[in-house]
Amino acid sequence: MPSKPKLAVSACLLGQKVRHNGDGAEVRGLTKSWSRHLDLVGVCPEVGIGMGTPRAPTRLVKRQGRMHLIDSKNNDDLSQKMVDYAELQSDALTKAGICGFVFKSASASCGLERVKVSEDGHTALRNDGTGLFTLVFTTLNPHIPVIEEGNLGDPLQAEHFLARVEFFSSWLEEARGGWSAEKITQFHDSNKLFFISRSPNAKRNLGRLIAQAFDRGDHPENVAFEYMAAAQKSLNVLTKxxxxxxxxxxxxxxxxxxxxxxxxxxxxxxxxxxxxxxxxxxxxxxxxxxxxxxxxxxxxxxxxxxxxxxxxxxxxxxx
Ligand code: SF4
Structure with missing residues (x-):
């Protein structure tokens, strides 16, 4: 029997009591339904950098154009610790073969978008931040589909995310034994209806990307990575x-x-x-x-x- 695709999830969403207040934030759709079809891997970045539970909440502060993760009780700057952890954990998760990530919304560590940010020296808050762990993960892994848990309640968004996860999982399967020009072309060809249905321009654009990369003499492993990053970017819009x-x-x-x-x-x-x-x-x-x-x-x-x-x-x- 083929193994289930692995999906990384902010650990509190799996009900693990890792939140700053000592609670979890279980999403039962994930723990009761998705867990039967996917191998869910919990990750708590704040516990990962050694913070205890319960603990003071964290917040994002922008200083001289750079985002910082701050412990709101003692004002310790946790940014470097979090960046180091995020780089190591991203590497471990990609080596483990995760096919997507579900992030906890509004968190200074895990939020994907619209996280509150204060400007240093100002009290005003803006809602346009990304949690520091998530920022590092998504920058290093533009080819891995991600979503916030709030969007899983919308069947249209949940289905589209799952389709992207399964598409990525099939790419990982194909990657076993290494990529060749023939394998990449064959993979693209077998997904052409998937692209036509979800991102009509992607089929042509990705075909061109493959052709140009091989004309340049790029290594197939690099072409395959570039292909998946561009494919997931084009799939980042809901289909109609x-x-x-x-x-x-x-x-x-x-x-x-x-x-x-x-x-x-x-x-x-x-x-x-x-x-x-x-x-x-x-x-x-x-x-x-x-x-x-x-x-x-x-x-x-x-x-x-x-x-x-x-x-x-x-x-x-x-x-
Ligand atoms: S949001 Fe992220 S950092 Fe906060 S408790 Fe959940 S998993 Fe841990």
Whole structure:
């Protein structure tokens, strides 16, 4: 049985009592549902740098253009400790093969966006910071998908994040044994429907990136990294029903010679209902998958698009 993809999570979200007040902040969707399909790896950066629990809260302060992590009780500057820890932990997590990271929102260490920042010498707070651990992790790993826990409550955002995690997991699988020009091209080709449905320009742009990198003579390992960083950047925007319906119609076009007129009309009707918001995405996808299988055309490219994992299929019933 293949191992479950690994997902790093701010440890308090798993219910671990590591918050400054001695509590956890469990997200039950993660601990009760996602944990059945993903291997969740808890990380608490503040405990990681040796802070006890309970402890004083931390805050972000901007001094001369640089962000600092400050212990709000004794004003100790924890920035260098946190940066050193974040670099080591990022390295360990990527070596362990994590495929994504769920961060606790609003935290001076873990928040992804809109974290409160005060300007040194001023009392006014701005809401445009990123937690210091997260800042280091995302800078070192632009190819790994990330999300804040608050967005997991939205099925559209949760499904899209999961799709990016699974896409990354398949890239890690392919990476075993090393990358070659042929493997990268094949990987891109087998994900073309995924890109058409989620980021229509990405398929062409990434194809060009691969071609230009090999024209320059870049090493395949570097090309593969550059490819995934650019792919995840392009996937950082939520998709809409239009591109997804378009990708479904492309699959339908390929299998149409094997369908009766009635089956084709029915399939087109369900896709249109999805496009107009009258059906969830799972409805046309499930029907399409059945037709693809019955026609014996469940190749890798079709399967990656029409066969979501069970966890994603649950979410697709609500988007
Ligand atoms: S937000 Fe981050 S640093 Fe704070 S308790 Fe949770 S895991 Fe630890």
């Amino acid at each position: 029903p239009g591109p997804i319906a378009h990708a479904m119609e492309r699959v339908l076009g390929r299998i149409s010679p094997n369908l009766s007129v009635g089956e084709r009309q029915e399939m087109l009707g369900v896709i249109n209902e999805y496009r107009r918001g009258l059906q969830p995405r799972s409805a046309p996808l499930t029907l399409l998958r059945e037709h693809v299988r019955n026609c014996g055309m469940d190749n890798e490219t079709h399967a990656r698009f029409t066969t979501p994992t069970p966890l994603r299929l649950d979410l697709l019933a609500n988007v």
